[in-house]
Amino acid sequence: MFIYKAALTLLLSFSTLSLFAQSNGQIKAKIVDASGPLALANILLLENNEGKKKVKTTVTDSNGFFILKVPLGNYILQISNLGYEDYRHEAIDLTDQQRMYDLGEVLLLESNTLLEAVTITSKKLLIEQKADRLVMNVENSILAEGNTAMEILERAPGVMVDNDGNLSLRGKQGVSVLINGKQTYLSQKDLTNLLRGTSSASISAIEVITNPSAKYDAAGNSGIINIKMKKNLKQGVNGNAYINYGRGRDDRYGGGFNMNYSTELFNLYGSYDHAYRGEKEVFNFDRKFYDGVVTGLPSRISHQQSSTDEPLITNNFKLGVDYNLSAKTTLGAVVNGNIGSYSRYSHADNRIVNTDNELLSHAQTKVDNEEQWNSISGNLNVQHKFNEKGREITADIDFSRSSFDADQLLNTTFKPVHGNEPAPSSRRGYIPALTHVFAWKVDYIHPFNEQISLEGGLKSSFVKADNNANYDTLQNNNWVVDAQTTNHFIYKEQIHAGYLNYKHNLGTVELQLGLRGEYTRTSGHQLSTDSLVERNYFKLFPSVFIRKPLGENHKLQLSYSRRIDRPDYFDLNPFRFFQDPYLFFEGNPFLQPELTHSAELSYTLKEKYITSLFFSQTSDVMTSVITQIDSLNTSILRPQNLSSLRFFGASFTMSQDISSWWSTNNFVNLFKNEYSGTQDGGTIDKSIWSYTVNSQHTFKISDQLSAEMSGQYFSKSVYGLFERDGYYVVSGGLQQQLFKNKASIKLVVNDIFRTRKFNRSVNYQNIDMRESFSLDSRIGMITFSYRFGKKSNEGKPSRKRADDDVQQLIKGAG
Helix, strand or coil: CHHHHHHHHHHHHHHHHHHHHCCEEEEEEEEEECCEECCCCEEEEEECCCCCCEEEEEECCCCCEEEEEEECEEEEEEEECCCECCEEEEEEEECCCCCEEEEEEEECCECCCCCCCCCCCCCCCCEEECCCCEEECHHHCCCCCCCEHHHHHCCCCCEEECCCCCEEECCEECEEEEECCEECCCCHHHHHHHHHCCEHHHEEEEEEECCCCCCCCCECCCEEEEEEECCCCCCEEEEEEEEEEEECCCEEEEEEEEEEEECCCEEEEEEEEEEEECCEEEEEEEEEECCCCCCCCCCEEEEEEEEEECCEEEEEEEEEEEEECCCCEEEEEEEEEEEEEEEEEEEEEEEEECCCCCEEEEEEEEEEEEEEEEEEEEEEEEEEECCCCCCEEEEEEEEEEEEEEEEEEEEEEECCCCCCCCCCEEEEEEEEEEEEEEEEEEEEEEECCCCEEEEEEEEEEEEEEEEEEEEEEEECCEEEECCCCCEEEEEEEEEEEEEEEEEEECCCCEEEEEEEEEEEEEEEEECCCCEEEEEEEEEEEEEEEEEEECCCCEEEEEEEEEEEECCCHHHHCCCEEEEECCEEEECCCCCCCEEEEEEEEEEEECCCEEEEEEEEEEEEEEEEEEEEEHHHCEEEEEEEEEEEEEEEEEEEEEEEECCCCEEEEEEEEEEEEEEEEEECCEEEEEEEEEEEEEEEEEEECCCCEEEEEEEEEECCEEECCEEECCEEEEEEEEEEEECCCCEEEEEEEECCCCCCEEEEEEEECCEEEEEEEECCCCEEEEEEEEEEECCCCCCCCCCCCCCCCCCCCCCCCC
């Protein structure tokens, strides 16, 4: 209630301030060309006197609209855009009797002047800060070449990725990952495989949204990361082909192409990417075990070292079409596929010693884990514009079928120490999974005028995941079913949602009020034990956004939202996944969803410098905890709800052109996580101040040669019971344009000093452990790419088409 009252008080205050701004007037218009609204047209307002002094500049929005708020007076308006004749309107007189000057719809005519002899290049910044999100333009990054989506996210400002592929945003876990603005409906494990198997060549941009509106699904209590896939908009036949090779501890290579054929009536597009990603890693794990009460020195210490070989092979394809039924209606269809395999061959050496460092046991374990998947997904969409003022309706249907199979073989032998070693043990597992997803949604936008608009929509999604974990143990040379770990688990989830967003421009204040309602129904059925856990609940998720411009160069924004994170079917599945005989993961079918209240206040200076203060309170926070069985020298990792998490901090973003050849973007984030709850009868109260620094630099060495450098630092941080050490990463790359800019060759080295290492520890009750991961992160990569097709209409806006299918590369839970 405090947040609601605070938001209402600020709204009334801003509304009162607007009464003092009545000495200002407004100039507005809608800019169009022969095919419809013209976005990003340049607007220049001059004083209508001898000096003709510049008063204000702006650009039109995606619907061709602009509004200028200026003091009363006499003005000249100029409108320009590349490829069009300039427009000029004189004698705009704003007085007490006429405070609003509406030019209506202004038509720009295409210029007859030939520009064939002039080459004009327009390139987006590597990092852009927009009103509600931070955008990393991947297609403009040299360092993105030859990498995966996961490796790209590791360099996005504010994003952190741990060794298991879990994402956090500004230091807080619980990130919702979208593809082209839509949910992926993947478990965390499957999402990790998806991101590791998606090539950077197919990604256009990464959007980071820390406080989303009611239009988005309520999932993701720390925010949303939206991965925008490439889609060619040029008319005629166009495309791009690439090939790359790299080397870390193992080989990496890949290749692919994307192309499209576009006319005024339709656009046909497709792509294919193949990648092989070899990876070798080293893992060290130290644990202390006690006999009886945990006091003084431990009775045993386990030193474990593992080396892994993890080849990943992916094949991704896409085929789609957009058809313009009329100037106002577009139909679209797209099919996506992903076929891949991931293997993890591990050799572990586990030595258990006493406090005098005398060897008590020496076990060697070999684990062969092989996973294969194939996924096919589709999307049908339609968009209809009712008029030229922005009233439109869109509808989407998404569906997918994904199969996933994993085969695991675990063999443990004991080297002689005292002559009474245990017999060798073997375990095998076959884990097939099948996932079906069906979702539909409808969105409607209704602008009442230039100041007021209403947006609403409905959505339903249905997910069914069928996991069958079959484990056998070898006894007397015969494989026997292990009833304690074998489990058939079927998870069903359906979510039905509706939302409304009300937007009102009050002149000096921009207000957006949103409300989303979501009904969730889930069931987790363990067929092996005939145990059924069902949940039904309805939640409301309000959101408030208040923006207050303070002159031309200053802006304040206050936002609030309520969000939710639901446990995925991998975390709910109680089957066990063994890393070795002494360490395994198991799900928790009794996990509860976590709910978060988030608030943020930000100040923007000249659209280049942004300072933000943020706070969130999460109840029933889900996190990984570890349990230790000392008598068996065994550790168990499982998800669990803790009572609460308080998260607060501040961030600063700066975009700056140091010179004509050097530009930089820097992000600094200071935060604190405060966890509280209970685990195994003990009390958890863990917190620490942490900070991250991200610095990106681009250099134009010549017209054809450019360079990019990236540096990141992550300080010590806590997540639940775990405490993670700090580390830093430095990467660099060069790009040379060839064949009149039709081709390029890029040379990249990621993690130049091989400093991206994950070290984490737990010290709680009888648990005293430390992990160290030496990742295969220093990679040298060379990439050659070639662009083909026409360059006509590159600067000309095209009709908006529905997004690509969100269900790309979906695989079943496993």
